[in-house]
Amino acid sequence: xxxxxxxxxxxxxxxxxxxxxxxxxxxxxxxxxxxxxxxxxxxxxxxxxxxxxxxxxxxxxxxxxxxxxxxxxxxxxxxxxxxxxxxxxxxxxxxxxxxxxxxxxxxxxxxxxxxxxxxxxxxxxxxxxxxxxxxxxxxxxxxxxxxxxxxxxxxxxxxxxxxxxxxxxxxxxxxxxxxxxxxxxxxxxxxxxxxxxxxxxxxxxxxxxxxxxxxxxxxxxxxxxxxxxxxxxxxxxxxxxxxxxxxxxxxxxxxxxxxxxxxxxxxxxxxxxxxxxxxxxxxxxxxxxxxxxxxxxxxxxxxxxxxxxxxxxxxxxxxxxxxxxxxxxxxxxxxxxxxxxxxxxxxxxxxxxxxxxxxxxxxxxxxxxxxxxxxxxxxxxxxxxxxxxxxxxxxxxxxxxxxxxxxxxxxxxxxxxxxxxxxxxxxxxxxxxxxxx
Amino acid sequence: xxxxxxxxxxxxxxxxxxxxxxxxxxxxxxxxxxxxxxxxxxxxxxxxxxxxxxxxxxxxxxxxxxxxxxxxxxxxxxxxxxxxxxxxxxxxxxxxxxxxxxxxxxxxxxxxxxxxxxxxxxxxxxxxxxxxxxxxxxxxxxxxxxxxxxxxxxxxxxxxxxxxxxxxxxxxxxxxxxxxxxxxxxxxxxxxxxxxxxxxxxxxxxxxxxxxxxxxxxxxxxxxxxxxxxxxxxxxxxxxxxxxxxxxxxxxxxxxxxxxxxxxxxxxxxxxxxxxxxxxxxxxxxxxxxxxxxxxxxxxxxxxxxxxxxxxxxxxxxxxxxxxxxxxxxxxxxxxxxxxxxxxxxxxxxxxxxxxxxxxxxxxxxxxxxxxxxxxxxxxxxxxxxxxxxxxxxxxxxxxxxxxxxxxxxxxxxxxxxxxxxxxxxxxxxxxxxxxxxxxxxxxxxxxxxxxxxxxxxxxxxxxxxx
Numbered sequence: 001x002x003x004x005x006x007x008x009x010x011x012x013x014x015x016x017x018x019x020x021x022x023x024x025x026x027x028x029x030x031x032x033x034x035x036x037x038x039x040x041x042x043x044x045x046x047x048x049x050x051x052x053x054x055x056x057x058x059x060x061x062x063x064x065x066x067x068x069x070x071x072x073x074x075x076x077x078x079x080x081x082x083x084x085x086x087x088x089x090x091x092x093x094x095x096x097x098x099x100x101x102x103x104x105x106x107x108x109x110x111x112x113x114x115x116x117x118x119x120x121x122x123x124x125x126x127x128x129x130x131x132x133x134x135x136x137x138x139x140x141x142x143x144x145x146x147x148x149x150x151x152x153x154x155x156x157x158x159x160x161x162x163x164x165x166x167x168x169x170x171x172x173x174x175x176x177x178x179x180x181x182x183x184x185x186x187x188x189x190x191x192x193x194x195x196x197x198x199x200x201x202x203x204x205x206x207x208x209x210x211x212x213x214x215x216x217x218x219x220x221x222x223x224x225x226x227x228x229x230x231x232x233x234x235x236x237x238x239x240x241x242x243x244x245x246x247x248x249x250x251x252x253x254x255x256x257x258x259x260x261x262x263x264x265x266x267x268x269x270x271x272x273x274x275x276x277x278x279x280x281x282x283x284x285x286x287x288x289x290x291x292x293x294x295x296x297x298x299x300x301x302x303x304x305x306x307x308x309x310x311x312x313x314x315x316x317x318x319x320x321x322x323x324x325x326x327x328x329x330x331x332x333x334x335x336x337x338x339x340x341x342x343x344x345x346x347x348x349x350x351x352x353x354x355x356x357x358x359x360x361x362x363x364x365x366x367x368x369x370x371x372x373x374x375x376x377x378x379x380x381x382x383x384x385x386x387x388x389x390x391x392x393x394x395x396x397x398x399x400x401x402x403x404x405x406x407x408x409x410x411x412x413x414x415x416x417x418x419x420x421x422x423x424x425x426x427x428x429x430x431x432x433x434x435x436x437x
Numbered sequence: 438x439x440x441x442x443x444x445x446x447x448x449x450x451x452x453x454x455x456x457x458x459x460x461x462x463x464x465x466x467x468x469x470x471x472x473x474x475x476x477x478x479x480x481x482x483x484x485x486x487x488x489x490x491x492x493x494x495x496x497x498x499x500x501x502x503x504x505x506x507x508x509x510x511x512x513x514x515x516x517x518x519x520x521x522x523x524x525x526x527x528x529x530x531x532x533x534x535x536x537x538x539x540x541x542x543x544x545x546x547x548x549x550x551x552x553x554x555x556x557x558x559x560x561x562x563x564x565x566x567x568x569x570x571x572x573x574x575x576x577x578x579x580x581x582x583x584x585x586x587x588x589x590x591x592x593x594x595x596x597x598x599x600x601x602x603x604x605x606x607x608x609x610x611x612x613x614x615x616x617x618x619x620x621x622x623x624x625x626x627x628x629x630x631x632x633x634x635x636x637x638x639x640x641x642x643x644x645x646x647x648x649x650x651x652x653x654x655x656x657x658x659x660x661x662x663x664x665x666x667x668x669x670x671x672x673x674x675x676x677x678x679x680x681x682x683x684x685x686x687x688x689x690x691x692x693x694x695x696x697x698x699x700x701x702x703x704x705x706x707x708x709x710x711x712x713x714x715x716x717x718x719x720x721x722x723x724x725x726x727x728x729x730x731x732x733x734x735x736x737x738x739x740x741x742x743x744x745x746x747x748x749x750x751x752x753x754x755x756x757x758x759x760x761x762x763x764x765x766x767x768x769x770x771x772x773x774x775x776x777x778x779x780x781x782x783x784x785x786x787x788x789x790x791x792x793x794x795x796x797x798x799x800x801x802x803x804x805x806x807x808x809x810x811x812x813x814x815x816x817x818x819x820x821x822x823x824x825x826x827x828x829x830x831x832x833x834x835x836x837x838x839x840x841x842x843x844x845x846x847x848x849x850x851x852x853x854x855x856x857x858x859x860x861x862x863x864x865x866x867x868x869x870x871x872x873x874x875x876x877x878x879x880x881x882x883x884x885x886x887x888x889x890x891x892x893x894x895x896x897x898x899x900x901x902x903x904x
Contacts, residue, residue: 003639022498024476024498025475025476025498026473026826027826027827043709061457061458061459061463061464069748070749071815073819074812074815074816075469075819076823076824076826077820077823077824079748079822093827095822095823095826095827096473097469097470097471097472097473098469098470098823100467100470101466101467101468104464104467110463111459112456112459113456113457114457115453115456116453118792122758122759122760122761123761124761125761126757126758126761126764128786129763129764129784129786131761132717132786133717133765134711135728136716137715137717138613138614140616154731159816169810175452176451177453177457178450178453178456181456182448182456195566197473203655207566213461237677238473241714242612243604244608244611245609251890277548277554278542278544278545278550279542279545279546287602288541291598292604294606295606319605321605346834348546348550351550352545352550353549354553354825355549355550355551357572357573359554359571361500361555361834362500362553365499366498366501366831367831367834368827368830368831386731389801393626408760427523
């Protein structure tokens with residue numbers, strides 16, 4: 001992929017800035033990534049990083065409650081935020097006339113958010129509704145991202161439920177919010193990304209004008225979340241009162257993408273070979289030939305590839321009939337991995353995966369939201385927004401032997417297996433997140 | 438997880454009050470700059486000799502081409518609607534499982550080698566085939582598309598396997614609260630009209646034979662009345678010729694069958710549908726609206742924005758940001774064969790469901806009686822214009838938007854002129870639309886939730902039929 005023009009600089013207060021001008025449509029994307037996610041929240045405060053993300057929309061020194069939404073939308077823009085294991089992002093995509101306004105809004109809440117008791121109580125209620133909607137009141141809610149980590153990981157940062165336990169959420173205080181903001185939301189712990197329709201000199205001047213006087217604050221060094229990979233097969237069961245069919249998720253550890261990116265990308269290719277399209281190996285074997293599962297998928301990262309630091313997870317998930325024992329699915333998975341490890345993929349299989357990745361990266365680049373967020377997260381996690389444009393080539397360079405190496409590492413004695421047991425009669429209200437393992 | 442909770446030292450920090458103010462104090466919001474208009478779209482909109490309408494648009498930011506094919510696929514009769522829905526669902530799921538020239542794996546391989554994907558989905562109105570590929574692979578994409586349209590075999594083996602999977606997937610779909618609520622709303626609005634049958638009955642799907650699917654394909658997958666949209670790094674004139682060549686073998690005298698017209702939605706009591714043990718309820722309201730071609734449409738769209746059409750709306754600010762009853766509340770227009778309807782959706786915890794219905798009714802009434810004006814209206818207007826610009830700034834977004842316009846008989850011209858039409862709407866027109874289309878008495882709907890917990894409150898509130 002032809003790399004677009006990229007400009008990077010750092011303000012004196014430590015804020016890293018990425019500018020990616022592109023005049024092809026009169027639209028801009030503005031995002032801020034803060035280097036804190038739910039792996040950093042303290043014990044007893046599960047779900048706090050996400051709750052805090054909600055509070056960042058509730059007003060700041062120059063913006064009353066609701067003003068942020070109104071100013072973005074009355075400029076014709078859209079917005080959102082999301083909380084990941086290692087970072088929290090905020091974005092707006094707007095007609096380019098609103099560029100300065102978007103920068104103003106992000107700078108104001110980076111400088112002086114209004115953290116009030118009233119907004120905290122209101123957003124605890126909203127977050128609880130979000131969890132009821134996405135987890136408690138639906139089949140396969142939180143599968144596998146909430147239920148697999150406590151089986152695969154031991155330490156609290158890696159294993160706990162990032163949506164949070166209701167009890168923990170309700171105990172959150174305004175002072176917790178103040179401590180969290182001062183600890184993690186410093187300019188030197190953030191990346192600002194501006195993409196789309198602007199002149200770089202003008203954007204740089206606007207960034208300096210609005211973010212230049214956000215005071216610098218010291219940030220403690222980021223702790224390591226490293227833990228040893230499993231040395232046996234770990235098993236866990238999650239009872240799902242709404243699920244009509246059993247499901248399983250298999251989790252393996254991935255290479256550290258910061259130190260072994262090509263090793264990590266081999267798993268991206270392996271995932272394509274296993275489950276992307278009707279011709280993929282697990283689709284052929286599990287869905288069509290043996291008819292063991294209704295659907296099967298696999299992938300790097302619980303929220304997508306290259307969205308977390310080490311340790312990160314490779315997953316295989318399947319929904320299957322209750323006539324099929326999970327071990328039959330696992331045995332077929334292991335056989336297919338073994339075949340790949342023995343004979344490797346064909347050149348045509350690799351070409352298919354490479355072409356589909358190239359097309360999908362082009363499509364992501366074409367959507368202003370995903371382009372802006374992708375540049376910001378690769379700068380934050382890997383110090384290199386250019387990486388986004390090197391990926392097609394690096395994925396194409398993954399060789400047959402790289403895939404063989406990856407497939408060999410997905411061993412039964414170094415993985416976690418989570419099974420989802422339908423429990424039609426269970427009392428759903430007792431099944432709160434955070435209750436697993 | 439670890440068993441012991443360790444108390445972690447809280448680092449030194451400012452108080453929330455100290456964080457929320459700076460020596461300089463609040464700062465003024467910067468004004469908007471001058472907006473550059475979107476570039477002119479180079480496009481062709483034409484009908485091929487086989488009756489297929491083709492819309493091709495150049496948008497070359499990335500070397501991709503997006504395709505969207507929409508084939509009207511209505512049931513021949515109300516009596517046959519459940520059977521038709523079952524056969525149509527199996528057809529959609531076997532369309533890409535093999536042709537005379539390619540088996541299932543070969544179809545996937547040929548698409549994958551040009552970075553391509555195709556998918557099919559069917560609803561009571563139409564069969565939709567959509568996908569994309571690297572622009573350099575457009576020939577292959579069109580060749581595969583032509584191959585499945587004219588040569589899909591729907592073999593006995595693939596039909597049997599897909600039928601079994603569908604039965605499981607239907608079970609999965611019907612366990613989703615959103616699907617349960619949608620089905621209840623469709624029955625409430627349209628009774629036995631074929632439009633209500635969005636998810637077929639598993640028992641009927643299990644009886645579908647490959648022969649029936651092949652018959653349906655021959656008789657109903659027809660170019661006349663269908664529309665194909667292509668957007669991407671292509672030359673529109675050339676691409677139309679390419680499509681004409683590739684799809685020349687797709688023919689049929691009859692036109693694809695449109696869904697029969699819908700009866701208008703009539704206001705009435707909400708129906709409480711019991712879902713025992715549910716911790717959250719689905720509120721789904723609906724009323725009759727008007728099509729995009731109606732001169733009142735831009736005013737209706739702005740009235741809807743202010744009601745619940747975006748985050749800065751009265752409904753969201755009331756039941757989410759003020760009261761915390763919900764994470765998701767919204768209102769939107771759904772375009773139907775005979776016009777459009779308004780829908781209001783909210784998911785709320787059981788203990789506040791009746792209160793959320795009360796607030797929703799209040800906001801419906803207030804929209805007509807205290808209509809939007811001034812900054813509230815201008816916010817909605819700028820959002821309507823701006824979000825259209827951003828939604829259609831990607832190839833995929835533009836392709837999907839044009840496909841939605843095309844099935845209503847509209848095209849690129851409608852999109853081009855719409856920002857001006859929005860700019861010209863007066864506050865009086867919006868007030869009129871609010872009064873006419875948002876009257877609480879015009880709405881019917883359903884609430885799905887734990888009736889044991891909800892019934893006493895709804896009995897007191899009134900206007901709700903209890904199970």
